[in-house]
Amino acid sequence: MTTIPIDEPRIEQHSNYLTNGYSVKSWLLTTDHKRIALLYLITITLFFFLGGAFAVLIRLDLMTPAGDLMRDETYNKMFTMHGIIMVFFFLIPAVPAVLGNFLIPLMIGARDLAFPRINLLSWYVFVIGGLFTLASVASGGVDTGWTFYTPYSSTYANTHVVLAALGVFITGFSSILTGLNFIVTVHTMRAPGMTWFRLPLFVWANYATSLIMILGTPVLAVTIVLVAIERIFGVGIFDPKLGGDPLLFQHLFWFYSHPAVYIMILPSMGVISELVTCFSRKRIFGYGFVAVSSLLIAVYGFLVWGHHMFVSGQSVYAGMIFSFLSFFVAIPSAIKVFNWTATLYKGSISYQTPMLYVFGFIGLFAIGGLTGLFLATLAVDVHVHDTYFIVAHFHYIMVGGVVMGYLGGIHFWWPKITGRMYPEGWAKLAALIIFVGFNLTFFPQFLLGYLGMPRRYHVYPEEFQILNVMSSAGASILGVGYLLPLVYLFWSLRWGPAAGPNPWAAAGLEWQTSSPPPTENFEKIPIVTQEAYAYSEGSGFPVSPEADYKEGGSPVVHS
Amino acid sequence: MSKLFTALPSLQFRLMPEDASSISGRVDALYYFLVAVSTFFAGLIFVLVLYFALRYRHRPEVQQPATSHTGNLKLEITWIVIPFVLVMIMFGWGAKLFVEMRTMPPDALEVFVVGKQWMWKLQHPNGRREINELHVPVGRPVMLRMISEDVIHSFYVPAFRMKQDVLPGYYTTAWFEAQKTGRYHLFCAEYCGTEHSSMIGQVIVMEQEDYQRWLAGGDTERSVIELGQELFTGKGSCRTCHSPDSGPRGPDLTGLYGTTVHLQDGRKVTADENYLRESILRPGNKIVFGYESLMPPYEGQLSEEEVLQLIAYIKTLGGTEAAPGSPATRPAREPPTTAPAAMQPTSPSTQPAGARR
Numbered sequence: 023m024t025t026i027p028i029d030e031p032r033i034e035q036h037s038n039y040l041t042n043g044y045s046v047k048s049w050l051l052t053t054d055h056k057r058i059a060l061l062y063l064i065t066i067t068l069f070f071f072l073g074g075a076f077a078v079l080i081r082l083d084l085m086t087p088a089g090d091l092m093r094d095e096t097y098n099k100m101f102t103m104h105g106i107i108m109v110f111f112f113l114i115p116a117v118p119a120v121l122g123n124f125l126i127p128l129m130i131g132a133r134d135l136a137f138p139r140i141n142l143l144s145w146y147v148f149v150i151g152g153l154f155t156l157a158s159v160a161s162g163g164v165d166t167g168w169t170f171y172t173p174y175s176s177t178y179a180n181t182h183v184v185l186a187a188l189g190v191f192i193t194g195f196s197s198i199l200t201g202l203n204f205i206v207t208v209h210t211m212r213a214p215g216m217t218w219f220r221l222p223l224f225v226w227a228n229y230a231t232s233l234i235m236i237l238g239t240p241v242l243a244v245t246i247v248l249v250a251i252e253r254i255f256g257v258g259i260f261d262p263k264l265g266g267d268p269l270l271f272q273h274l275f276w277f278y279s280h281p282a283v284y285i286m287i288l289p290s291m292g293v294i295s296e297l298v299t300c301f302s303r304k305r306i307f308g309y310g311f312v313a314v315s316s317l318l319i320a321v322y323g324f325l326v327w328g329h330h331m332f333v334s335g336q337s338v339y340a341g342m343i344f345s346f347l348s349f350f351v352a353i354p355s356a357i358k359v360f361n362w363t364a365t366l367y368k369g370s371i372s373y374q375t376p377m378l379y380v381f382g383f384i385g386l387f388a389i390g391g392l393t394g395l396f397l398a399t400l401a402v403d404v405h406v407h408d409t410y411f412i413v414a415h416f417h418y419i420m421v422g423g424v425v426m427g428y429l430g431g432i433h434f435w436w437p438k439i440t441g442r443m444y445p446e447g448w449a450k451l452a453a454l455i456i457f458v459g460f461n462l463t464f465f466p467q468f469l470l471g472y473l474g475m476p477r478r479y480h481v482y483p484e485e486f487q488i489l490n491v492m493s494s495a496g497a498s499i500l501g502v503g504y505l506l507p508l509v510y511l512f513w514s515l516r517w518g519p520a521a522g523p524n525p526w527a528a529a530g531l532e533w534q535t536s537s538p539p540p541t542e543n544f545e546k547i548p549i550v551t552q553e554a555y556a557y558s559e560g561s562g563f564p565v566s567p568e569a570d571y572k573e574g575g576s577p578v579v580h581s
Numbered sequence: 582m583s584k585l586f587t588a589l590p591s592l593q594f595r596l597m598p599e600d601a602s603s604i605s606g607r608v609d610a611l612y613y614f615l616v617a618v619s620t621f622f623a624g625l626i627f628v629l630v631l632y633f634a635l636r637y638r639h640r641p642e643v644q645q646p647a648t649s650h651t652g653n654l655k656l657e658i659t660w661i662v663i664p665f666v667l668v669m670i671m672f673g674w675g676a677k678l679f680v681e682m683r684t685m686p687p688d689a690l691e692v693f694v695v696g697k698q699w700m701w702k703l704q705h706p707n708g709r710r711e712i713n714e715l716h717v718p719v720g721r722p723v724m725l726r727m728i729s730e731d732v733i734h735s736f737y738v739p740a741f742r743m744k745q746d747v748l749p750g751y752y753t754t755a756w757f758e759a760q761k762t763g764r765y766h767l768f769c770a771e772y773c774g775t776e777h778s779s780m781i782g783q784v785i786v787m788e789q790e791d792y793q794r795w796l797a798g799g800d801t802e803r804s805v806i807e808l809g810q811e812l813f814t815g816k817g818s819c820r821t822c823h824s825p826d827s828g829p830r831g832p833d834l835t836g837l838y839g840t841t842v843h844l845q846d847g848r849k850v851t852a853d854e855n856y857l858r859e860s861i862l863r864p865g866n867k868i869v870f871g872y873e874s875l876m877p878p879y880e881g882q883l884s885e886e887e888v889l890q891l892i893a894y895i896k897t898l899g900g901t902e903a904a905p906g907s908p909a910t911r912p913a914r915e916p917p918t919t920a921p922a923a924m925q926p927t928s929p930s931t932q933p934a935g936a937r938r
Contacts, residue, residue, distance in 0.1 A: 094775045167772050173749060174732040174774055178698070262750025263880075265863075268733055269748070303639070305651040333735065334746045335753045338683045342676050349668040353661055360660040363626055364653075366633035373638070381630060388626050392619035395668065399615060399675030401608050404682060405742040408735060408770040472612070474598045474739025476770045479778035483766065488594055 038441070038538040053138035054541055059124035060439070061145050062115060067508070069111035069152065076104035078501060081463075081494040087487050089480040097480035098165040099181065105168025110190050111152055113424050114282060117289035118235075119148070119200055121431045122228045124439060126204060128532035128539060129222045131213025131548045136206040144199035151193030158185035167478060169279070172260035172271040176252040184250050191246045194239045197285070201235030204228055213531070215550035222530055222554040223312055227292025230316040234281045234288075234323060242278035245271065269334055276327035284323040286420050287387075288316055290427025291358055294383050296554075297430050298362050300528045301377035302369030305555040308361040315354035322351045332403045341400055348398035355391050359384060374526075375449040379430025382457045386426060390418030393468065411471025414464045422460055429456070429507060436511065437521030441538045444514045448506060456503035462496025530554040601765060601786065602741035603722075603758040604682060609742075611674055618667055682743070685756050689724035690717070693805070693889045696727065696734035696747040699776040701767065704886060708808060709799035713782030715767065717759055718792035724756040726854065728885050735771035738784050746771055752854050759786040809894025812887055817861075819891070822876065831876060832869050838896045843870040857892045 039056045042048070049057060080100050083091040092100070123141065127134050135141050158164050164186040166175040175183050208221070208229050221229075248259050249271070258264025260271045299306045306312055328336060328344030362384060371377070393415045397403050406412065436444050466489040475486045482490070524533040531554065535544050600606050692715065695702040704710045717723045727736060729749040736755060737744040745755035759765075769780035787795060803811070813819045822831035837852050845868040850856050859866055861883065864876040883891070 089778075094778070098772075098775060098777070165775070171733060171772065174772070178732050178774060262748075268750070302637070308652045308657055310652075311657050332679075333744050334733075335748050335751060338680060341679065345676060345679075346672055349672050352668050353665055356660060356664045357657070359626060361657075363629050363633070364656065366630065366637060369633070369637045370639045371634050371637050373634075381634070384626065384630055388623045392623055395619065395671055396612070396615050398668075399611065399671045400679035401604075401675045401677075401682060401742075402612055402615065403675075404679065404744050405608055405612075405739070407744060408737070408772075409739075469596055472598065473595065474737070474766065474768070476737060476768045476778075478772040479768075481778045485595075 037540060038536065039541045040441075040538050042541045051142070053134070053142050055123050055127050055135050055138065055141055056439075056539065056541075056543075058141050058145050059120050062119040062123060062148070065145070065149060065152065066112050066116055066120065069107050070116075070504075071508075073104050073107035073112060074501065074504060076100050076107070077497065080104060081497040083480070084482075084490045085494050087482050087484045087490075089482075092480075094480050095165065098167075098478070099163035101478055102165050102167050102186075103159055103163055106155060106164070106186060106190065108421070109168055109282070110193050111148075111155065113286040113420055114197060115148065115200075116286075116424055116428045117293060117431065118204070118228055118231055118285075119145075119196075121224075121293065121428070121435065122204065122231075122289060123200070125435065125532055126207060126225055126228060127211070128438075128535065128543055129225050129530055129554070130208065130211060130216050131531050131544065131550060132207065132211035133542045133544070133547070135203045136211055137203050140199050141203055144196045144203070147199065148193055148196035151189045151191070151196060153189075154192060155186055155189030158182040158189060161185065169275060170246070170249060170271075171275075172249060172252070172268050173262070173266070176249045176259070176271075177261045177263070184253055187246045187250055191243050194243045194246075197235045197239045201232035201239075204232040205236070213547050213550050216531075217550075219310070219313070220550060220553040221313075222292075223295035223306060223309070223316075224289070224292035226313040227288045227295070227316045230320040231285050231288045233317075234285050234320050238278045238281040238285075238324070241274060242282075245274040245278070248274075269331070269336065272331055272334060273327065276330045277324070280327045280330065281320070281323035283416070283420055284319050287423045287427075288319060290383065290423050290431075291316065293427040293431040293434075294362060294380055295358075296530065297376045297380045297434055298365050299555045299557060300434070300526050301374060301380065302366050302371050303557045304365055304369040305553075305557055306361065307364035307367070308357070309553070309555070311357050312361050315357045318354040319351060322347065322354070326351060329398055329403070332400055333407050345398055345400045345403075349395070352391070352395060352398075355387075359388060359391070373450075374433075375444070375446060375453055376430045376434035378450060378453040378457075379426050379433065382453060382460075383423065383426035383430065385457070386418050386422030386460065389465075390415060390420075390422055393418065405474075406471050408477055409471035410467040410475045410477055413477050414467035414471060417464045417467075422464075425456070425460075429453070432507070432511070434526070435532075436514070437525045438532060438537050438539070440515060440518070441521055442514050442518030443521045443525060444507075444518055445510050448510045452503055452506035452510070455499060455506065459496050459498075459500030459503050463493050463500050464496070466490075466492040466496070529556045598742075599740040599761070599763075599765065601759055601761040601763065602738075602743065603760055604678070605740065605742045607678060611671075611678060614674070615671065618671075622664075682756075685724050685754055686722040686758075689722035689756050691724050691726060692717075693886065694725045694727040694736060694747065695730060695885045695889075696736070696769070696773075696780075697730040698732065698774050699769070699780040701736075701769075701780070701782055702886070704805060704889070705796060706805050707796055708801040708804045709796055710801075713767070715782070715784045716792060716795050717784065717786055718789050719759050719762050719786050720789075722756055722758045724754060726889065727753050727755070728858075728889070730885055732773045733771050734769045734773050734780065737768045737770035738765055739768070740765040741784075744770055752858065759784070762786045762788060805890050805893045806897055808887075809890035809892070812883070812891050813894050816887075817879070817883065817891060829872070832872060834895055835898050837898065842867075844868060845870055845872075854892055857895055858888055861888055861891060 039054055049061065052058060079091070083089050083097055089097060161182050164181045164183055166179050166183055170187060208225060251257050252259045252261060252264070252266065256264060258266040260266040260268050262268060295306055295312055326344055326348045328340055329348045332341045396406060397412065397415060433444060433449055470486055470489045473486065475482055521537050523536050531548060531550065534548060597609065600609060691706060693704040701713050702710065703715050725736065727745065727747040729747045731749060733749065734747040735744055736747055738757065741757040741759065743755060743757045745753050747753060763786055765784045765786065767782040767784050769777060773780060823834045825833045825835060827833060840852050841849050842852050843849055850867060856867070862880040863878050865874050865878065868874050
């Protein structure tokens with residue numbers, strides 16, 4: 023695999039979506055879902071590394087109990103900006119806006135999304151929201167925490183709350199437009215024969231995500247406007263001194279922000295379903311259960327917001343109901359993990375990079391999901407609420423889940439997106455480093471949390487130092503893991519071997535067109551006769567990804 | 582960096598916080614149960630994934646037989662039902678313990694807690710105050726009645742597994758019973774601004790006698806109730822309108838605490854601490870049936886501590902001064918069953934209250 027003979031297939035010279043115009047204008051005014059996906063890819067990568075830089079500073083500062091690196095104000099701004107940027111500008115858009123945008127039309131056999139211009143608009147809205155947020159960083163930052171809890175945010179904070187909130191508000195519309203576009207596309211633009219239960223699970227997952235986006239995001243938008251109104255005009259909504267109710271904010275905020283966790287994780291779960299089948303050469307185990315569990319997670323997600331408020335002063339009965347309902351989310355999550363595991367059974371498993379990310383995802387999601395049970399359990403949550411236990415838990419679920427799914431997906435579809443292969447050895451190394459680094463960073467935080475270290479603490483008692491140093495050491499490893507793909511994926515754009523249309527001998531529709539795909543996706547709209555996981559029983563695959571790779575991915579012929 | 586390395590060896594490494602309250606051991610037991618279940622399932626998944634990944638790895642020389650293992654209803658039902666049963670156990674266990682945590686023991690020592698950016702102010706029943714420190718006797722339930730002067734704080738004592746948010750504008754309560762003497766961390770757990778991580782203190786658990794000695798040691802002259810009475814008759818001049826012979830000026834407060842109050846707009850509320858507080862600070866929000874909105878708002882006139890003292894005094898009006906055998910709800914204040922519309926006076930701005938349901 024180290025040397026590629028000179029007469030290997032090259033990037034095909036036929037016109038594809040990348041060669042369809044080279045001017046800046048051809049990119050900035052494109053309505054091609056694939057180009058828009060790349061615009062998102064570039065934007066969210068920038069935000070990811072900016073948010074990551076804040077994380078580096080946070081972890082450096084927490085090396086010592088006294089927090090010697092920065093002042094209280096600075097530290098508070100660091101974790102706030104880290105949270106806002108990572109949540110709203112990376113975790114939420116990462117998989118849907120990049121991979122979803124690129125793949126949904128290809129996967130369902132359509133030439134584009136239903137509203138190509140709205141799709142472009144949603145990227146512009148995203149960028150404008152991002153600029154507002156960056157403006158709040160540049161003008162001195164904001165220190166409310168990404169949760170904007172009132173009345174601190176609405177009355178007491180002396181930082182640029184309105185500017186940052188406006189950024190989040192605007193970006194929300196980008197989510198809404200993308201969700202709308204996906205839903206309409208899936209309903210109206212499926213190729214002939216692409217029935218609902220032949221849809222790839224990635225499409226199901228994005229469909230469920232889109233429902234949350236269009237139902238939940240407006241609530242966040244309204245909430246943020248209310249905070250701004252109270253802050254600017256002094257109208258009493260949340261601050262009791264003005265006659266408001268501080269808990270009202272928490273109800274409204276978590277009504278969106280709890281489902282938002284599923285906006286982040288569901289598309290990643292969709293990615294995992296695609297990867298696990300391809301690298302096991304097997305149909306997904308329990309397709310119907312995996313598909314419907316996405317919808318169940320989306321629905322339950324709207325019923326559990328109060329589990330963020332067990333110690334907030336919410337009534338005991340409300341706490342019990344929200345605890346009860348929260349446990350229901352465990353079931354569809356368990357269904358997914360067990361079905362992925364069962365998919366491996368009697369498969370033909372190969373360990374390319376995307377599959378390593380599948381293993382990584384299952385590992386991190388299992389830990390993140392199971393620790394979620396601790397938080398749904400009322401009496402235990404009283405102790406660990408607002409401690410590092412929570413920090414560890416949501417990093418495992420949200421960050422672990424999204425990063426594993428996103429990077430796994432980026433590697434899997436990189437040959438489709440760029441027409442070139444990434445360097446496998448480096449990619450495997452990076453996947454391993456990220457997994458190890460992630461666990462070293464965040465596992466000690468579970469222990470810190472149960473010991474009682476509160477989150478958002480700049481200065482902490484000395485007995486918490488060892489675990490904090492361990493966490494910071496892990497973060498340095500994790501940082502290296504994140505930088506590696508940035509380097510070698512860039513490298514592969516120029517020097518990566520040509521991939522051919524289907525280097526993984528995968529069965530999905532997106533692999534039946536050339537790599538990179540033509541602007542119109544398919545020369546002829548395909549007629550679908552089977553689902554995307556037709557790997558077993560007579561689908562006639564040579565089942566040898568390595569061999570296929572070496573041959574430059576000659577198109578696989580169906581029997 | 583030298584500071585870092587010199588500091589490390591002296592630190593002890595522990596996985597569990599101190600277990601110092603009547604509830605902490607029981608929370609830990611539930612925690613261990615959760616750890617056991619989670620470890621089992623995480624282990625099961627990891628072992629299966631690893632085993633399958635190795636056992637069914639792709640071998641070029643072996644043509645993998647086509648399989649039909651793509652679904653199994655019995656299996657699906659199994660892994661829906663078993664987790665469901667387990668999580669329901671977690672729910673029940675956690676909820677039962679939570680209800681105990683949230684049920685205030687009747688004989689508890691009541692301590693007032695006022696949080697503000699960035700300190701804790703506390704006051705004991707005998708009037709002794711402290712800042713960022715709470716002295717309590719061992720083996721006696723202590724109830725905290727808490728309020729914030731500004732933003733949301735959270736009173737967190739890890740060694741007691743106890744945490745409760747402290748809200749502005751609304752009393753929250755929490756209780757604990759310390760079972761080991763010693764000094765324990767008190768943290769603010771809800772982010773409250775710049776010096777959030779400095780809003781810390783200590784809970785000092787003492788033997789009964791030491792506690793009594795400590796309690797008597799302050800320069801305290803008046804108890805909380807006496808302070809409240811002083812406000813009632815003095816600065817607040819509440820007595821003028823709220824005494825048994827005050828007539829239509831204002832309702833008599835004797836025996837009020839804990840009763841049901843009928844309001845002008847037809848609502849009924851329980852006269853608890855939060856109602857009393859609101860009626861002192863913003864009396865216009867809830868007008869008692871049959872009275873007019875005459876009372877000026879005391880918001881800004883009284884500190885949170887003073888309001889707490891006033892309420893403590895008003896509560897004593899019920900038990901000690903009320904005539905024995907007086908009915909819990911006072912018929913004089915009850916509206917006629919069918920209130921004629923003409924009887925509804927035009928009361929200014931009965932806006933919805935800031936109080937929570």
